[in-house]
Structures are given as C-alpha cells and as structure tokens.
Amino acid sequence: RFSRCDALIYTMVLNDCVSAPDKPRLTSCRSPEKETFTCWWEPGDDGGLPTTYALYYRLENSETVYECPDYRTAGENSCFFNKNDTSLWINYNITVVATNALGKNISDPVEVDVAYIVQPNTPENVTAVVVDDQGPFVRVSWEKPRTADTRSGWITLLYQLRVKQEKDKEWEEYDAGMQKYYNVFSLHPDKEFMVQVRCKPDHGFWSEWTQPTYVKMPDYIPRERSLWIIITIFSIFIILILTWTLNVKRNSVKLCLLPPVPGPKIKGFDKQLLKSGKSEEVFSSLVIQGFPPTIGYDDLLVEYLEVYDNEEQELVLDSKDLSEVCMKSKSLSDCDSGRGSCDSRTLLLEKCMEGREGSGSDQHQYSQHGETSCTSTESSECQGLEPGSPESSDGRVKTWPVVFSSPQPHHHYQVEAVKPVYHSVPEILNRSSPHAMPTNYHQLHHQDIPQQEGRFSKPACRHSQSYNQFNLDGLDTPAPGVSPSRSLEYVEVQRVNPENMLLLRPLSDPNREPEGSDYAGEDYSKVKEVTSNNILLLQRDTYHQCVDDYSQDLDSQAGQCTTQQPPHPCKPVIYQSNSGMPQEGMRVMGNGYVDSTVLMPSY
C-alpha cells in the first residue's frame, strides 16, 4: 500500500494512501440456454476508495454503447443479459469500468458471441436404481436442466455420467448421448457407488457435475446362467447325434470293437456241441474208431530200429549246432513239396534241440520226423511205452520217426555242419539179432530228452526237421559190429502216398534229385502200420526187409500236429516208389494215419 502512494495523496481521514482503482478484468461470460448470458469480472485493487464498476457493451455493427442492464441477478461483479438483450451471432464488445473518487480504470475489451459461450446448467433429478432383471445392474436416469429448451431443438444436449466407489481414485465415465438414462453393468456386488451426471450442448462447454448420487449394489452370486444353458444344450445335442450315429452304425461298430473270433475248422467238428459243453460228444467225431489199434503192446513190441551215424562225424549235439542244424535243414526243406514241417528233416533236430543238452553219444542219429516231436508229456509216454525195448532203459524217448534205410552200401551222408538231434528209434527189428542190428536196425535215440521234459517244447510241425540218419549200411549185408562201424544214411520222408504210405528216401541217394522236386525214389520206406501205442511200423521196400519201428505217440503227435497246424496237416509226404508196394501194404486209415493194425513181420 505504501509503495503505491506515488501520488502522495494523503488523506487525513483514512491516514492511508489511496489511488485510482486497478483495471478490472472480465473473467468469463456464459449462456446457459442460448437465450441469456452472464458476464463476470474480477475487480482489481480498488485503490483504497470505494469503487464502482460498470459494464458497457457495444454491438458489432453499431457504435452505441449500452450499459449492463442487470448487475444483481447473477451476483457480485456480474452482469446479466436477459432475453431481450441477448442476440445470437453478433459480437458483443464488452468492457468493465471501475470508478472511484480518484479515477477510473477500464478493462480490456472482450469480444463475445453468445453462440459460442453456451454452458448449460447441470442435469437434474439424478436417480440410480438397482434393477435385478438379468443380473443386477444400475439404471441411472436424470432430467435435463430446467432452463434448456431441447424440445424445440433450439439447444441440443449430450449427457455424460461417471461412476466410482467411494474409495476409488478413478472415475468410470460413460457417454449417454442425447438420452436421459443409462444402464451401468458389471458393478461389484455388495458395494456402494456414487454417480454423477453432466451435459454439454452440441457446440459449447460441459456443465458442472451433479451432486453425487449413492447407490448400493446387492449381494449376489453372478450366475452366468445363459452360458451354461447354451453349453448344456449343445452337449446334449452332440450326445444325441453321437448316439444316433452309433445306433445306425451299430453293426460296423460291433465289428470294429469285437472282431469275430475264427472258429475251429475241423472237419467233423461240431461247434455247437462244443458250446453245449459235452466234450465227449464233440471229440467223438474226431476219434477214429479202432484207432489207435488196441493191440497189446507185446504184440507190437519189436526191436528198436537203431540207426547209427558215422561216429567220425561229429554229431555231438550242441545247442549252437543244433540251431545250425535246424536252420540248415530247415532251409533245405522244400516248401512246395508239401512235405513241409511234418516232413521235415529237422523236425527231430529241433525237438531235440530244446530238450537236449547235447551229449556226445556215439549213437547219434538223425531222425526224421514227419510229425511233431515228442513233447515232455510225450517223452514220458514215449518212455513209458517202451517197456520191451532194451534200449528204452536208456531213457530214450522213442519218437515216431519214419526212417528206413535203403539197402545201399554203407556210406555216410554227411550233412555239412549239421549236428543232428539224435533220437532213438525203437528197434523194429527182431531182437534176436541185436548185434546185427546196426545194419538192419534203425535206431533213433532220443537222448537226454526225459530229463529235459520241461524244456521240451512242441516245436510242432513247423520246426524241427531233423535228419534221420540211418545207417543204411547195407541192410542186406550183415555188419560186423554195431557201434563203431555203423554207417548211417539219411533217409528222408518224402511224402505220404495216397495209400497213406510213408515213402522214405535216402538222402544219400545219388540219384537223388534236388530238393523240392518230385521224384520217385528207388529206395523208400513205407509206413507199414501204426501200432496202438503209436508206433510206426516201417516197411522196407520189396527187396528190403521190412522193419518195424516203434513210434511213440504217433497218433497224438499227429493229432497235435493236426490241431496245432491246421493248415499243414501232418501228412508226411511220401513219394511213390517205383518199386511198388510191399505185399503187406499198409492200410490207410480214413483220417490219414496209417493203420498200425497191419503188421507185417518182414524180417
């Protein structure tokens, strides 16, 4: 104050410095409805003296100066222009003059066009109601400010609202356009919210916010029912479609999941009977009447046919060798001739391979099986069925080898690197000349087999092909000794002829054609008959002695073979011999087995 006492006017009354007033300043002019407007000014320093303020205005296209018609309505330091004094789209040049005793001061002029200074009043009657229609939400509704005339279109208002919780910092704003209500969704349950609304003309300023309106959301659990309903309906629909599809394709589904199990295809086998559970009847059709021939063992017991290999040939069994033998002989077998596994040379080999420890026995023979070898059960059987055989005490299992040697000069057939399985062939020759046997007997030893019963598997018709080595050392010529100079010769069971005769062929036959070819061997052994105890009686050729042989478990073997290998019926293939059949031919059973009832003492 003192610094302003430039004029150094010092009044005695006030004892203070006074001066002319400061320039007032027009702060703003506003029109709430585009029909009236108000201007406010800010008075400056009054200079210490009572100062009056006057507002003067001038319209743009005239020089006439008017004074403010109303200083009161709008309050202190304001000027209110009523409807009559308000014109749109015309510039008002407004000034405020401050006057006091010492002078006056004029504010800077302000150009005002009422059209541009529209700022409506706040909306009124804001209400917020919780609606529980589809999930609780808040419906906020309000009314336009009283003064605004939107009805005629003179003013167009746009509304805006904002929501927040008491504690929140940020407001959530929503634009409501020209409508006077708004639905607020996704408000948190069990919370209190405050709502405010404001409005704006199409070209103008925003109004002030209304006073907050409070609304409390109820406590509820959001149940997104509609989504779950849709999901449920959809899944039911899918399930129905799947069920219907499955129903339609019932048969093919059943075929896919439960493929039909092939039934047994045994001639004469009745499945229905099997299902009914009467096994006796089922198998009765398979049983051949009169087979096995119920002939006493004693009648059939003949001496074993002993077959010796050349002891020089190392025919010690060896597991490895066995496999080699088996493999080799297997490879040598002919697939096409039908001899197959039943006719295999290595059948016994394989069999013995399993059960055999491999002992170097001087009685090594190859035995040729046309059928499955003795299994463990068979081995015992085989054992047991050789009561009369002196060699049986060795524990050799007598198998059913169909071996017969042709009366050829003794020479050994050497199978390269073949270590054969040795089987003992029950002697079929008369025991009367045991020592002369070597040349006459074919003995097939099954050695060490009983001990390996457990290891005895059923190589079945598939596997073992063992050579039957026979000492074809001149059956005609009596050999001096048995063991040392026994010569063995291989005989191969080639086929079973239609008369169910087992034709053997010595492998050492020079005339022997390559494997697989059908050839008529000169030398062959025929199965004369099968005994009741499954002994195969071999028959030599016409000019040979017939040799009986024991075969063990022929039937069972054959049967097993049959059952095990349906596609390969165990029929040893024997080639028809040119030399004709012996007189005492074998009687062929209906089921392919030779009839052992026909005995022929051929020696």
Next chain:
Amino acid sequence: MTQGSRLYFAVAVLMCAFVTINGVVLNDLLERASQLSDKLHSLSTSLTNDLDSHFPPVGRAMMPRPSMCHTSSLQIPNDKDQALKVPEDELLSLARSLLLAWSDPLALLSSEASSLAHPEHNTINSKTKELQDNINSLEAGLEHVFNKMGSTSDNLSSLPFYINSLGQDKTSQLVNFHFLLSCFRRDSHKIDSFLKVLRCRAAKKRPEMC
C-alpha cells in the same frame, strides 16, 4: 356412387401413405442434414483453433470487423423467440442461402490454404478440403429436403462473393484467411441451429430426441 367413393377412398389412403412415408423420409433427411451441419461447424471451429495457435498479435488488430462478412446482409433470426416463429420453409431457405453463399469462398480458401504462411498449413489445407466436400454434400441434401418439403417457391438469397485473392503479402493473406474462416464459422453455426430446429419440428414421432 359406390365406385366413386371407393376410388376416393383409395386415393386418400394412398396419399396418407405417401405423406406418412414422406414424413418419415423427411425426418431422416433432416437428421442426416443436421449431422452434416454439425460436422461442418466442428471442422470450422477446429480450423479456427489451428489458426489461432500461431497467429501474430498484430494480425488481430488488423482483423476486419465481422460485419464485413459477405453474408451479413442476410436477415436471420437472432434469438430463439424469433427463430421459433420462422416457418420451416423459410428456415430451410435461409440455411440453403447461407450454404450456397459459401461455395465460392471456400474454394478460394482451399486454393490459398496450401500457400499459407503458417506452420500448420498442411492440416489447415486438408481440413479446408474436407470442409468443401461437406458443404457440397449438405447442399445436395438440403435440396432433397426442399423437394420433400414441397415448397412452392424457392426464394434463395444471393450473397455474392467478389474477392478473388486473400492478399499479396503473407500477413494480409493470413489475416484475411482467418477473417473469412471466422465468418464461415459463424454462418455454419447458424445453419446448424436452423436445421436442428427444423429437425425437431419434423420429428414429432420421436419426442425423446427433442
């Protein structure tokens, strides 16, 4: 007689339908026109703000008075009471007259905008072009409205614009540009107001909007 009365009835029904359909169409037309005019005014306001951002203070002193606008001779209602008394077709013709009066000046502004001595002359240029397009659209729309309203006479006021150049020097060019723009801004506000009044008058079926 029955035949004649039937014919009369059919014609009346057809006319009612026509009027009803026309009314609806008129309402939509006016709605669309209001939107265009609103856009027009918003554009002009933003242009004015762009110009004001870098306007030399000396230019303000040089600014011609608003009464110097070439459309100031047009008699228009200045307040609400006057405006609400004006009949629709007159309001429409006022709006159309104003609009027509600005075709040429905006073309001039367009041509001069690119060479304006203003840092934001690119934005100004593009907005001016947009302004021109909008005016053309609104003109066409208002002509449709006029046709739909079925006024007998087309009393459009002629408001000629004789200025071919905004000025030789940069400052005067800028100042004149600004002045023209301000005139246009005001006139666009008038057009917008009149059309919105018309809109509310036609939209008797939508009282909630007005």
